[in-house]
Amino acid sequence: MAFEELLKELDARRQKALAMGGPEKLAERKAQGLLNARERLDRLFDPGSFLESGLFSVSNRPEDKTTTPADGKVAGYGRVNGREVAAISNDFTVKGASSAQINIKKLKQMKTVAKKRGIPLVFLGESTGARMPDVMGAGSIGSKDDPQEYLRMREVPWAAGVLGHCYGSSAWYGSMSDFCVMRKGAIMAVSSPRLISMATGKQCDGEELGGWRVHSEVSGLVDQVVDTDEQAIDAIKQFLSYLPSHYMEAPPEYPVPEGSDDAIRNVMDLIPESTNQVYDMRKVIQCIVDRGSMFEMKSRFGKTLVTALARLDGKSVGIIANNPLYKGGAIDADACRKVQAFFVLCDSFNIPIVMLVDQPGFLIGMEGEQQGVTGKVMNWLNAMTLVTVPKISVILRKSYGLAVSNMGAGGNCDELACWVTAEISFMKPDFGAKVVFGVDPEKEPEKFKEAVAKMSKGTSPYDMAAIYTAQDVIDPRDTRSWLIRMLEVQRMRMTNGVGQHLMRTWPTSF
Missing domain, CATH: 3.90.226.10 (2-enoyl-CoA Hydratase; Chain A, domain 1)
Structure with missing residues (x-):
C-alpha cells in the first residue's frame, strides 16, 4: 500500500474514533446542556496541549470492534495552567462508558504514568458500570489479577468529577479522589436504581440513592456541588492550583492579590x-x-x-x-x-x-x-x-x-x-457553676453570679x-x-x- 494511502487510512480511522458514539447521540447531549467526553477534556486542558493515549483502542469482542471507538474512555495527557496532568474522560455515547478489558488498560496506564512521573490525575466520570456480558463468568470477573488496582499511596493528587450517572468505577474513583465535585442531576452509586430494583423488588429513586444531596450532605463523599459540567471542571482546575504535582515537592506559589491586607x-x-x-x-x-x-x-x-x-x-x-x-x-x-x-x-x-x-x-x-x-x-x-x-x-x-x-x-x-x-476552660463557666455549686440562676441569681466568677478564674x-x-x-x-x-x-x-x-x-x- 502506498504511503499516501496509509496516511489516508490513518486519517479515516482517526476521524471515526473522534466521532465517538455518532452525531445523533452527541446532538442529544448538546440539547441537554451536557459536554461530551472530548469537550470536557478541552475545558480541562490548556488549548492545544492534549496528547491522547489509546485513540485507536476498541473492544476485544469481535462483534463490538466497529462500534466502540476508544472503547468508551478517552485518556491522555495535557497541561492545566502550564502543568502536566493525566486524565481519563468517560464517553457515555459509547456503550455508556461501561468498563471492559481494554479500556481498563487505559485507566491503568493513566494511573501508572501519573504515579511514576509525578503528575496529577483527573477522572471525569459518567458510566453505567461494568460492561455486560463481558464480565460475566469466573474467567472474566477473575481475570484482572491486579491486587493494587485500588491502592492509594497519594504519590500524586487525584481529582474527580461526577458528571452524570456514575456507577461502578466512576463511583470508586470519585470516592477515592482527594477532591470530588458533583454536578446537580448526576448520580453516584455502586449500582443503578434499575439493578437495585431488580435485586430487591422495590422501586429505587436515583436522587435518593446517590444524588448530590446524599453525597454532599449525608455521606460526605462529595467536596463541592455545581450546576454545570463547565463549573465542575473549573473547580477541579482551581483545586489543583493549591497542590503540588506530586508529594515530593512543595505547593506552587502565586502573586498576592492587591488589597489582601485590607x-x-x-x-x-x-x-x-x-x-x-x-x-x-x-x-x-x-x-x-x-x-x-x-x-x-x-x-x-x-x-x-x-x-x-x-x-x-x-x-x-x-x-x-x-x-x-x-x-x-x-x-x-x-x-x-x-x-x-x-x-x-x-x-x-x-x-x-x-x-x-x-x-x-x-x-x-x-x-x-x-x-x-x-x-x-x-x-x-x-x-x-x-x-x-x-x-x-x-x-x-x-x-x-x-x-x-x-x-x-x-x-x-x-x-x-x-x-x-x-476564653479557655474545661467547660463554659456558667455550666461549671451549676455542676460544682448546684446553684439555680433563677432562684439565687447573686449566688450564681459569684459561682460563675469563681469558675471564670484562670480562663x-x-x-x-x-x-x-x-x-x-x-x-x-x-x-x-x-x-x-x-x-x-x-x-x-x-x-x-x-x-x-x-x-x-x-x-x-x-
Whole structure:
C-alpha cells in the first residue's frame, strides 16, 4: 500500500474514533446542556496541549470492534495552567462508558504514568458500570489479577468529577479522589436504581440513592456541588492550583492579590462580644487569607467546622475552623470525619495547616454516640499526632473541653496564639457553676453570679500565655500578619517544604 494511502487510512480511522458514539447521540447531549467526553477534556486542558493515549483502542469482542471507538474512555495527557496532568474522560455515547478489558488498560496506564512521573490525575466520570456480558463468568470477573488496582499511596493528587450517572468505577474513583465535585442531576452509586430494583423488588429513586444531596450532605463523599459540567471542571482546575504535582515537592506559589491586607482591619466587627451570639466563621477566614483565595471543601457536610484551601502571602494553606453559625460550633461526628479527611490531604501534599478556634466542645448525646463520635474524636487526635506539616492555631473566642486539644492546644500544634477575646476552660463557666455549686440562676441569681466568677478564674488568654501553652496574645487585626510571619518561621527548610507523609495511606473516607 502506498504511503499516501496509509496516511489516508490513518486519517479515516482517526476521524471515526473522534466521532465517538455518532452525531445523533452527541446532538442529544448538546440539547441537554451536557459536554461530551472530548469537550470536557478541552475545558480541562490548556488549548492545544492534549496528547491522547489509546485513540485507536476498541473492544476485544469481535462483534463490538466497529462500534466502540476508544472503547468508551478517552485518556491522555495535557497541561492545566502550564502543568502536566493525566486524565481519563468517560464517553457515555459509547456503550455508556461501561468498563471492559481494554479500556481498563487505559485507566491503568493513566494511573501508572501519573504515579511514576509525578503528575496529577483527573477522572471525569459518567458510566453505567461494568460492561455486560463481558464480565460475566469466573474467567472474566477473575481475570484482572491486579491486587493494587485500588491502592492509594497519594504519590500524586487525584481529582474527580461526577458528571452524570456514575456507577461502578466512576463511583470508586470519585470516592477515592482527594477532591470530588458533583454536578446537580448526576448520580453516584455502586449500582443503578434499575439493578437495585431488580435485586430487591422495590422501586429505587436515583436522587435518593446517590444524588448530590446524599453525597454532599449525608455521606460526605462529595467536596463541592455545581450546576454545570463547565463549573465542575473549573473547580477541579482551581483545586489543583493549591497542590503540588506530586508529594515530593512543595505547593506552587502565586502573586498576592492587591488589597489582601485590607479586610483584616475590620475583622472585629464580625465577632459578637457575647459567646452566646453566633457568626459565620467563613467571613473571618476571608478577612485573613489572600483576597479571593478561599476554596471551601465539604461545605454542606459537618457544617460546624469549615475546611478550606486558601493562600497566605501567595502560599497554600489548609484552614480548619469552627463555625459558630451551626450548632454553636459544637463538633459532631460528621465534623470529625471531615477534619480527618482534610488532615490526610494536607499532610500528603505538604500544605501547612491553620486552625481558627471558637468551639463549645463536642456535640454530646445519643445521636453522637450512635455515630461513634468517641472513636472519631480519638482518630482526630491520632491524626494530629501523625501530621508532619506545620500546624498553627489561633483561639478567637471560646475553647472548651477535650476539643481544646483537638483544635491545637496541649502541644498539638507548632505555635498557638490567642486573641484578647479568648476564653479557655474545661467547660463554659456558667455550666461549671451549676455542676460544682448546684446553684439555680433563677432562684439565687447573686449566688450564681459569684459561682460563675469563681469558675471564670484562670480562663483568660493571659492565663494560657502565662504557662506558655499559648505562645502569644494578639490583636485580632494582626492575625494575618502574625500567621504569615509564623508560617515563614515554621517553613520546612531542611526538606524543601516536604513533610514525612505519615498519613498518605489513610483512607479518603471513614
